[in-house]
Amino acid sequence: MTKNIYLDYNASTPIAPEAVEAMRPFLTQHYGNPSSLHWAGAPAKDAVERARAQVAGLLDCDPTEVVFTSGGSESNNHALKGVFFAHRERGDHIITTAVEHPATLNPCRFLERLGAKVTVLPVDRFGRVDPDEVRQAITPRTILISVMHANNEIGTLQPISEISAIAREAGVLFHSDAAQSVGKIPTGVDLLGVDLLSVAGHKLYAPKGVGALYIREGTRIEPFIHGASHEEGKRAGTENVLLAVALGAACEVAGGWIDAPQVPALRDRFWAGLQEMFGNRVTLNGHPTQRLPNTLSVNFVGRIGTEILGRMPQVAASTGSACHAGSVTLSPVLAAMGVPLDEGMGAVRFSLGRQTTWEELQEVRDLLSMTMAGP
Structure with missing residues (x-):
C-alpha cells in the first residue's frame, strides 16, 4: 500500500472548500480595517458580522454572544481567567475534571498560583464525571465549573445538561470546552445550558488559529486582551477578517453534518x-x-x-x-x-x-x- x-x-x-472560497476575496480585494468607517472598511465589517452570525447559527445563540478568538486554547483561557478576575470579590473556587484538555487544566494551575482553589474531580472507567460529585464539590466560594463536552482522546460525552442544571441551581457559572463536539453533534447553548462555550476552528474544517468563545448575555467576564473596544470590549485587537469568514463558512457547512x-x-x-x-x-x-x-x-x-x-x-x-x-x-x-x-x-x-x-x-x-x- x-x-x-x-x-x-x-x-x-482539512479546510472545507467553502471556507477556502470565503477567504479568497480577503486575500486579494478587501483589505480595509473593520473598524474604519469608510468604503474600504465596510466590506470587512460586514464580513465579520456575517461570520459571527454563522457561528451563532451553529450554536443557536445571538451573534452578540460570540467573540472571535485565536482558537480553543485562547477560548478556554479567556473563560477561566476572565471569570476568575471578574468575580474575585465573590469567590475563588473552580471545579473541573481529571480528563480535561491541558488548555483547561494548565490555566487552572496558573490561577492556583494567584490564589484560586481548584477541585479536580475523578471520572469513572468510561471517562465520565458523576454529576452528584460536582454538586458535592460546590462551596459558597465556587464561581465556575468547567467540564468539557467531549473528550478529545476517547470521545466520551459528559453529562453536560445535568451539570448545567446543578450549576444554575447553585448560582455558579458553567463553561464547557466543546472543541471536539461542535460540528459533530448538537451544541446549542440552551440545549446544553452553558454560560460559556469554547470553539476551535481547526476541529470543524476551518483553518488553524481561529476559534470562538460563546459568552451568555449578562455574564460578567474580564477581557482577555486589553486595548480598544473590539469584540464588544471583550477582546481587543483588530479582527482577523480572513480567519473569521473561514470559521463562519465552516460553521454553516457543519450544520448539515450534525x-x-x-x-x-x-x-x-x-x-x-x-x-x-x-x-x-x-x-x-x-x-x-x-x-x-x-x-x-x-x-x-x-x-x-x-x-x-x-x-x-x-x-x-x-x-x-x-x-x-x-x-x-x-x-x-x-x-x-x-x-x-x-x-x-x-x-x-x-x-x-x-x-x-x-x-x-x-x-x-x-x-x-x-x-x-x-x-
Missing part, C-alpha cells in the same frame, strides 16, 4: 471488524454509546501503540501512551480512567472525518493484521 490514510480528524481537519449517520456507521463497522479479527486482544476506551460519532479509541493488549503506528507510517492516527527509554506512560486521560498499563500502553485513537471511506478502513485493518502478526 502506498496511499496515505488520514484517521486523525480529532487532531485537525448527527450525520455515515461517519458513525463506518466507525462501528471498523470496530466490529477489529473485534472479529483480534478478539480479546483489543479493548475499547471510553463510553460504548455516549461518545463522539467519529471517535474510536482502542487498546491492542500487550502491544505498544507507538510501535504499532510506527510500523504503519502510511496511517495518520494518535496514541494514548508515550514510550520513553523503554518505559511506557499512559496519557493522563487513560490513567484517570484506571485503564491497566498492559492495555493502555497499546492505545490507538482512530478519528474519522467526512472524507473517510470504508476502503481506507479495510486497508488499515489489513495493515493492523500484518503488524500484530509480527513480534
